[in-house]
Amino acid sequence: MLTWLIALPVIAAAIVALVPRRLKELHLPLGVALAVLPLALAGYVFWVFEPVAGYQFVSTAVWYEPWGISWSLGIDGISMPMVLLTAILVPIALAASTSITRRTKEFVVYTLLLEAGMIGVFLALDLFLFFVFFEAILIPMYFIIGIWGSDRRIYAAMKFFIFTAFGSALLLAGIIALGVTYADQFGSASFALSDLMNVQLSTGAERWLFAAFALAFAIKVPLFPVHTWLPDAHTEAPTAGSVLLAAVLLKLGTYGLLRFNLSLFPEASVDAAWIMGVLAVIGIIYGAVVAIVQPDLKRLVAYSSVSHLGFIVLGTFALTSGSLQGAVIQNVNHGLVTGALFLLVGMIYERRHTKQISEFGGLQKVMPVFAGFFLFMIFASIGLPGLNGFVGEFLILIGSYATLPALTIVAAIGVVLAAIYMLWAYERVFTGVADKEENKVLSDLSIREISLLTPLAILILVIGLYPNVLLDKIAPSTEAALDHIEEQTEFVIPEPGRLGDVLVAGGDEE
Amino acid sequence: MIEITTPDVNWIAILPEVALALGAAGVLLVDVQWKPATRVLGAISAITLLIAISFTFLQWARAGDALEVGELDQLVAFSGMVVMDGFAVFGRLVLLVMAGLGLLAGWRLVESLDRRGAEAIALVLLATTGFSIMVASNNLVMMFLGLEIGSISLYVLAGLTREKTKADEAAMKYFLLGSFASAIFVYGVALLYAGTGELEILAIRQFFTAVIVTRPAVILIGLALIIVGLGFKVSAAPFHSWAPDVYQGAPAGVVGYMAAMAKIAGFLAITRILLRGVPQLDDSWLPLIAGLSALSMLVGSIIALVQSDVRRMLAYSGVAHAGFILTGIVGGATTGMLFYVTVYALQLIGAFAVVAVVSGPSSSGSPIDEYRGLARRSPALGAAFAVLLLGMAGLPLTSGFVAKFGVFSEAWANGYGWLVIVALLASVIAFAFYLRVIVAMYMDETEEGKVVVSLTARWVLTLAVVGTVLAGILPAPLIDLAADAFPL
Numbered sequence: 001m002l003t004w005l006i007a008l009p010v011i012a013a014a015i016v017a018l019v020p021r022r023l024k025e026l027h028l029p030l031g032v033a034l035a036v037l038p039l040a041l042a043g044y045v046f047w048v049f050e051p052v053a054g055y056q057f058v059s060t061a062v063w064y065e066p067w068g069i070s071w072s073l074g075i076d077g078i079s080m081p082m083v084l085l086t087a088i089l090v091p092i093a094l095a096a097s098t099s100i101t102r103r104t105k106e107f108v109v110y111t112l113l114l115e116a117g118m119i120g121v122f123l124a125l126d127l128f129l130f131f132v133f134f135e136a137i138l139i140p141m142y143f144i145i146g147i148w149g150s151d152r153r154i155y156a157a158m159k160f161f162i163f164t165a166f167g168s169a170l171l172l173a174g175i176i177a178l179g180v181t182y183a184d185q186f187g188s189a190s191f192a193l194s195d196l197m198n199v200q201l202s203t204g205a206e207r208w209l210f211a212a213f214a215l216a217f218a219i220k221v222p223l224f225p226v227h228t229w230l231p232d233a234h235t236e237a238p239t240a241g242s243v244l245l246a247a248v249l250l251k252l253g254t255y256g257l258l259r260f261n262l263s264l265f266p267e268a269s270v271d272a273a274w275i276m277g278v279l280a281v282i283g284i285i286y287g288a289v290v291a292i293v294q295p296d297l298k299r300l301v302a303y304s305s306v307s308h309l310g311f312i313v314l315g316t317f318a319l320t321s322g323s324l325q326g327a328v329i330q331n332v333n334h335g336l337v338t339g340a341l342f343l344l345v346g347m348i349y350e351r352r353h354t355k356q357i358s359e360f361g362g363l364q365k366v367m368p369v370f371a372g373f374f375l376f377m378i379f380a381s382i383g384l385p386g387l388n389g390f391v392g393e394f395l396i397l398i399g400s401y402a403t404l405p406a407l408t409i410v411a412a413i414g415v416v417l418a419a420i421y422m423l424w425a426y427e428r429v430f431t432g433v434a435d436k437e438e439n440k441v442l443s444d445l446s447i448r449e450i451s452l453l454t455p456l457a458i459l460i461l462v463i464g465l466y467p468n469v470l471l472d473k474i475a476p477s478t479e480a481a482l483d484h485i486e487e488q489t490e491f492v493i494p495e496p497g498r499l500g501d502v503l504v505a506g507g508d509e510e
Numbered sequence: 511m512i513e514i515t516t517p518d519v520n521w522i523a524i525l526p527e528v529a530l531a532l533g534a535a536g537v538l539l540v541d542v543q544w545k546p547a548t549r550v551l552g553a554i555s556a557i558t559l560l561i562a563i564s565f566t567f568l569q570w571a572r573a574g575d576a577l578e579v580g581e582l583d584q585l586v587a588f589s590g591m592v593v594m595d596g597f598a599v600f601g602r603l604v605l606l607v608m609a610g611l612g613l614l615a616g617w618r619l620v621e622s623l624d625r626r627g628a629e630a631i632a633l634v635l636l637a638t639t640g641f642s643i644m645v646a647s648n649n650l651v652m653m654f655l656g657l658e659i660g661s662i663s664l665y666v667l668a669g670l671t672r673e674k675t676k677a678d679e680a681a682m683k684y685f686l687l688g689s690f691a692s693a694i695f696v697y698g699v700a701l702l703y704a705g706t707g708e709l710e711i712l713a714i715r716q717f718f719t720a721v722i723v724t725r726p727a728v729i730l731i732g733l734a735l736i737i738v739g740l741g742f743k744v745s746a747a748p749f750h751s752w753a754p755d756v757y758q759g760a761p762a763g764v765v766g767y768m769a770a771m772a773k774i775a776g777f778l779a780i781t782r783i784l785l786r787g788v789p790q791l792d793d794s795w796l797p798l799i800a801g802l803s804a805l806s807m808l809v810g811s812i813i814a815l816v817q818s819d820v821r822r823m824l825a826y827s828g829v830a831h832a833g834f835i836l837t838g839i840v841g842g843a844t845t846g847m848l849f850y851v852t853v854y855a856l857q858l859i860g861a862f863a864v865v866a867v868v869s870g871p872s873s874s875g876s877p878i879d880e881y882r883g884l885a886r887r888s889p890a891l892g893a894a895f896a897v898l899l900l901g902m903a904g905l906p907l908t909s910g911f912v913a914k915f916g917v918f919s920e921a922w923a924n925g926y927g928w929l930v931i932v933a934l935l936a937s938v939i940a941f942a943f944y945l946r947v948i949v950a951m952y953m954d955e956t957e958e959g960k961v962v963v964s965l966t967a968r969w970v971l972t973l974a975v976v977g978t979v980l981a982g983i984l985p986a987p988l989i990d991l992a993a994d995a996f997p998l
Contacts, residue, residue, distance in 0.1 A: 064986045066993070067919075128915075132906035139905060142945070146953045154949055158942070165941050169934035176915070176930060180923045 001045070002057050002073040005083065006120045008038040009090075013112035016105060024104055028097065031108035035091035038115065042087035049080055051473045053480035055125060068179065068189030069128040077477030078328055079122040081470055082255055085335045086122070086248050088459070090115040092452050093240035096343050099350050100148055100238060107148060110140040111240060118248050122255060127175045128191040130260075134252065135168050141241065141249065149236040156229075156236035163219055163229040171216035174209045178264070181205075197263055197484075210268035213261050214276065220253030221309050223276075224283040234302035235355075239346030242298065246305050246342055247335035254312045254331055258324070262316070262481055266488040269317065276317040277400075277407045283310035285410065288417035292424065297348070297355045300425055301341045304381065307414055308334050314404070314411055315396035319485060320493055322399025324478035329470055330392030333463065337380045337389060340456045344374050347449055351442050357425060362434030367444040371430045373453050378426055380460045382418045388463035403493075522572060523587035523594040523646070526562040526602055527639050533558025534635035541628035548620060548627040552613070555631045559610045559638075566603045569594050574994075585998060586648060590710045593648040593998055600848060600995030601645035601778045605771060608855050609638040611973060612767025615863035617966040619763025619871035623670065630670055634767065637663035641775035645782075648998075650699040650709050650736075653779055657695065657743070660775060661688050664768050668760040676874030680759025687742070687752040695739025701732025711787040712998065718790040730794055736783060737798065744776035745825070746802050746832040747809040754817075757825035763871040765821065766862025769828060770855035777835055777851050781844055786997045792842070800840045800929050806833030807936035814943045820876045823943055824861055827902060830940055834914060837933055841920025848992035850917055853909035853981050857901050860974025864895045867967050881947060883956030891963055892951045894971045901978040903944040904937050909981035916989070 012034035019026055050056060055074030063069045075083065090111065100107050117140065120133035138161055146157035175191065182199050183189045190196070201209065219226045230250075234242050257276075262269050287306030294300040312334070315327035347370065348363075349355050364371040380387040383394070393415060400408040434440050445453075463470060485491055521528075536558070537551050573596050576584040585594045592598070613620070613634050620627040640659025647653040665688060669681025699709070705728040708714045723729060738749060745753040757765050784795055810830030817823040831854055838847030868884065868891075869876040885892030901908035914937065918930045963971075981988055 064989065066989070067916075132911075135906045135911075139900065143952065146949060154953055157953075158945060158949070161945060162938065162942055165938045166935075169938045172915075172918075173927075173931050173934050176919050176922050177927065180919060183923070 001041070002059055002075060002123050003071075005038055005041055005045070005087075005123065006073075006116050008041060009035070009112045009116040009119070012037065013109045013116070016108045016112065019105065021105060027105040027108050028094065028100075031112060032091050032095045035094055035112065035115065038119070039087040039091060042084050045075065046080060046084050049075070049473055051077070051476055053077075053476040058125070060125075063129070066189065067128075067191075068183070069191050070126050071129060072126040072192055073123040074125045075123060077474040078255070078258060078481070080473060081328060081332045082122045082248070082251055083119055085251075085332050086115060086118045088455070089243060089247050089335065089339050092343070092455070093243040093339070095448070096243070096346060096452050097238065097240045098448075099346075100240075103147060107144070107240075110143050111244070114140040114144070114244060118244075118252070121252055125193050126191050127178070127193060127196060127260075131168070131172060131175055134171070135165075137249065137252075138164055138168075141245065144241040145233060145237045148238040148241070151236070152232070153236045156232040159229045160233040163226070167216035167219035170212040174212035174216070177205075177209060177212075193260070193263070201265070203267065206265050206268045207271070210261060210265040210272060213264070214257065214272070217253040217256035217261070218279070220256065221250060221313060222253065222306065223279050223310070223313060224286050224306070227283065227287075227306050230306060231299050231302045234305075234342075235296065235298050239342060239349075242342040242346070243339045246302070247339035250305060250309055251331045251335060254309060254316065254327065257313065258316050258327060258481070263484055266485040266491075270319070270485065270489050270491040273317040273319060274404065274407075277314055277404045280310040280313035280317070281407045281411050281414075283307065284314070284414035285417070288414050288421060292417065292421040294421075295357055297357055297425065297429070298342070298345050299355075300357070300421065301338060301345060304418065304421065305334070305338055307418060308338070308381070310414070311393055311396050311411065314400055314407065318396070318400035318403045318408075319482065319491070320399040320402050321475070321479060321482060322395045323403075324399070324481065325471055325474055326392050326395025326397075326399055328474045328478060329388075329463070329467060330396060332470065333380070333388040333392045333460070336456050336460050336463075337377055340373075340377045340453060340460075341381065343452060343456075344370070344377065347445065352438060357428050359436065360429040360439060361436065362430070362432045363439060363442065364430040366434055366439060366442050369445045369450065373445070373457065374430065375426060376457055376460075378422045380464070382422050383415055386461075386464050388460045388467070391464060391467040520584070520587035520594070522565075522569060523585075523592050524643075525565040525568070526606065527642050529558055529562040529565060530635050530639040530642065533562075534632040534639065537628055537632045537635065541625075545625075551628050551631050552617065552620070555613060555635055556610070558635060559606055563603065563606045566599050566606065569599045569602075570596070573599055582998060586712070590712070591649045591652045592643070592646045593712075594646065595998040596995035597778065597782065597844065597848075597997035598646035600992065601774065602642050604852050604855065605638055605642050605645065605774055608770045608774065608859060609634060609767065611856070611859050611970050612764070612770065614966045615766055615859055615866060615970040616761075616763030616871065618866065618964050619670070619761050622872055626670070630667065630764070633663045633667050634764075637667065637771055641771050644775045645778040648711050650702065650711065650783075654692070654696055654699060657775070657779070658692060660771065661692060661743070664688075664772065667764045667768060668756055670764065671761045671872045671874075674761075674872070674874055676759040677761055680756045680874070683752055684756045684760075691739045691742030691749070694735050694742075698732045698735030698737075698739060701728050701735065703732075705729035705732060711782060714787045715789065718788065726791065726794075730791070733788060733791065733795060734798065737780065737795070737802070740776050740780045741802060744773050744780070744832050744835075745829050746836065747806040747829050750806070750809070750829040750832070753828060754822040754825040757828075758819055758821045758876075759874045761872045761874070762821075762862060762866035762869055762876065765865070766859040769862070770858045773828070773832070773835075773858075774851050774855050777839075777847060781839055781847055782997050784839060785842065785844065796840060799836055800926055803833045803836035803840060804929055804932045806830060806836065807933055808833075811936045811939040811943075815939065817943070818878055820878055820881065820947060821865060823878075823947070824858070824865075827940065827943070828858070830936060831902070833936065834917060834933060837921040837926070837929055838917035840924060840926050840929060841917060841922075842924045843920045844996055845989065845993045846913070846916035846920045848995055849985070849989055850913035852988065852992070853901070853913050853978065856974050856977050857898050857910065860898045860971055860978070861895065861902070863967050863970045863974070864891060864898070867891060867961060867963050878947065878950050881950045882954040883958075884951040884961070886955065886957050887959055888961040888963065891961060891971070894975045896948050896951065897975050897978055899944040899947055901982070903941050907979065907982045909978045909985065912982055912985040912989075
């Protein structure tokens with residue numbers, strides 16, 4: 001069944017590709033309609049997903065025996081929310097792309113292929129397969145940025161590709177090294193995650209491999225100081241590209257850290273926790289400070305991503321129940337909120353053809369619905385209680401305090417800074433008097449646009465009010481990840497951090 | 511069929527070469543006698559290649575039988591001159607298939623040559639004969655003969671369009687530098703002979719198992735010269751400087767064939783000599799090959815970045831690929847190397863088929879500007895070239911990725927982790943220049959200039975693209991075949 005989750009978007013892409021080019025109007029609606037199929041399947045998987053540890057719906061087929069590679073898919077509490085998020089956002093991002101009028105067909109095809117790749121990354125249980133998806137994603141994204149981006153699109157696409165390809169190279173070196181070591185120790189080749197977890201590594205080797213994997217994923221996250229590709233890629237990408245980039249592609253990094261670094265290199269993860277924590281906190285503060293001074297609305301949201309993803313990395317390496325659950329759920333939250341923010345920025349850009357904050361002002365009166373949605377998303381982003389951002393950040397901060405107290409206190413400043421840059425941007429764009437002529441005649445959101453934003457807003461509200469809808473399914477898997485670390489190392493999770501139930505209840509209080 | 515009369519003349523071992531040589535002679539004679547349409551000559555060459563290919567299947571079966579009963583000496587023929595092991599048969603098969611594709615890809619060039627078309631076809635068959643002998647030789651002198659038959663045919667092919675000064679220059683350069691490299695190779699063979707008293711690769715190996723050489727200086731110098739000579743043929747850095755000029759100047763229709771043949775034969779020869787002739791000396795040659803490999807990858811990738819001509823870029827990418835393939839030899843195994851050489855040769859012929867379509871089959875040079883907007887002007891051609899370039903870049907789901915994964919794993923397992931890391935970084939640099947071409951094709955909106963893709967080019971491109979994708983998704987059959995094709 002999981003194979004279908006990957007196959008459906010590919011089939012959809014093939015169908016769209018077969019529609020002749022002259023039926024231009026048909027490509028986008030057809031793409032959206034077909035993208036609903038994987039969503040339905042993902043929804044079904046979510047529905048029948050059992051809240052237990054371990055992988056479910058595992059399907060394995062040998063790919064090439066002598067090399068030990070297999071088509072091995074499975075889903076657990078860490079990957080399930082990501083798959084669902086991807087499946088939700090692709091049709092929305094496609095439906096929001098009506099402004100793409102040239103080469104629509106190619107655009108839809110690339111987006112659907114991108115979806116297949118992204119879902120594949122989250123489902124792969126074989127490192128070779130994982131890498132195949134991880135790298136294959138670059139191509140459609142590269143085309144999406146490079147063909148439909150704005151002025152400096154080629155520069156941005158190239159930067160995006162080379163940065164991530166550099167990370168992938170290190171990742172591949174790490175995967176090869178692990179595979180060779182496994183073959184040495186066990187006499188047969190395998191790249192299955194469950195097998196490679198048994199490899200005995202010397203401390204030195206483990207640290208090197210950890211570093212290779214961590215750097216590859218850190219570039220994807222992106223973590224300070226390898227984040228510089230992100231603002232360019234985001235700013236130049238078309239709306240759908242930005243949405244998927246922020247909401248899903250960046251999560252490949254945080255997902256990778258959580259899935260592979262923690263389970264394959266537990267010792268090194270514990271040792272390097274504070275380093276990753278420091279980098280994460282630098283990212284939180286740095287991203288927030290830079291976001292404050294951005295004159296460009298899209299760049300502001302992009303830098304806010306750097307900041308928010310810092311929280312996820314911090315939570316991942318704080319290694320407590322609360323922080324890990326927070327990290328997983330914040331992956332989803334950030335995807336929903338930032339995806340929505342990029343949609344909103346895209347909508348205003350389509351009307352005014354500018355993203356400069358100074359060009360706006362007083363939009364509240366001209367576009368009340370738009371302003372309402374924007375404010376809602378901003379509140380979710382800065383973590384207003386009752387909305388999803390709060391759940392994630394609260395869990396991360398309270399969970400991380402147990403193991404990385406000093407860093408957590410600094411990180412908390414990031415929450416305040418987020419309020420500053422978001423609200424200040426809101427103030428400049430929406431409040432005051434609309435003194436520019438162009439701004440006075442802007443039309444408010446259409447029904448279509450509202451219908452794109454509403455599902456996201458509902459999900460944000462649902463997760464904010466009742467996070468257990470996800471947390472119940474996430475918790476067993478994150479607990480299992482922690483168990484694995486405690487088994488493999490001398491690390492003991494401090495007392496308040498291990499009481500996952502208390503924290504989940506704590507998350508409920510708002 | 512030819513009857514096997516005496517046990518020491520195993521005709522089967524050279525049947526493909528006999529067929530090829532007869533075919534080449536046949537093409538020339540038919541042309542002189544009847545002056546038929548070029549199509550007829552093409553048909554003759556196609557039949558020749560098909561016959562030769564069917565002989566390789568026969569050889570493959572024979573080699574398998576001999577291995578099963580353990581009578582390995584049956585595989586050595588003509589008093590140790592040639593061997594019929596899986597390695598040789600696999601190499602031959604790849605050479606023959608690539609020759610067929612190369613001829614198809616250059617068919618428009620052959621047609622445009624008029625009466626000289628027959629020469630071009632005969633030269634292609636002769637070059638294939640030479641390289642085919644080269645991959646099957648057990649004797650170093652025999653190997654040299656094969657190398658020269660192949661190389662001299664290629665020099666002439668490079669100058670086929672002799673009216674063009676560029677092509678003339680390319681042919682001259684190729685000839686002078688190539689002869690120089692051949693001379694170095696022979697000198698190396700002579701020194702190796704002086705040091706060991708043997709010319710046969712299998713005998714050289716036995717020599718080292720029986721004798722402990724206390725002063726191997728002469729042998730090592732000889733070996734180094736052999737590596738230099740063959741390194742030139744496969745355009746490994748620092749012996750690559752001829753490649754960009756030749757790839758750029760020679761008529762587009764034949765460049766893919768030239769490059770692919772020389773590389774296949776060269777790498778198989780290096781592998782056979784090093785891994786089967788002097789494995790005991792690997793302490794000495796492994797670091798050397800690793801150094802050449804690292805240098806080739808870095809030089810090729812970095813210089814390719816600044817090329818504005820697609821052919822020069824492909825030439826430098828070939829230097830980088832030479833480095834990648836050498837990592838397979840550093841890995842001490844033949845499987846990854848054979849797989850890599852096969853899929854790369856296919857990509858190369860496909861890529862130059864695109865060049866021949868875009869810039870014209872007899873053109874010299876192919877500036878990147880000619881590719882602007884190709885994805886709009888001819889979507890299928892653009893997509894085919896994109897797939898081939900991504901395959902060369904080694905993106906997953908293409909054969910290039912599997913190939914790289916194979917040789918890198920072998921090198922890592924053999925203790926050359928640093929080389930793998932250099933190789934991976936070089937591949938990242940390489941992405942940048944492959945992407946430049948894709949940027950020109952896809953992200954430029956130029957719509958002028960209709961491109962006409964000939965039927966033969968379509969065939970070649972379809973096969974190259976299908977092969978590249980298929981070997982990337984289902985590599986198992988080809989890897990298995992390559993794994994069975996180990997040298998004696």
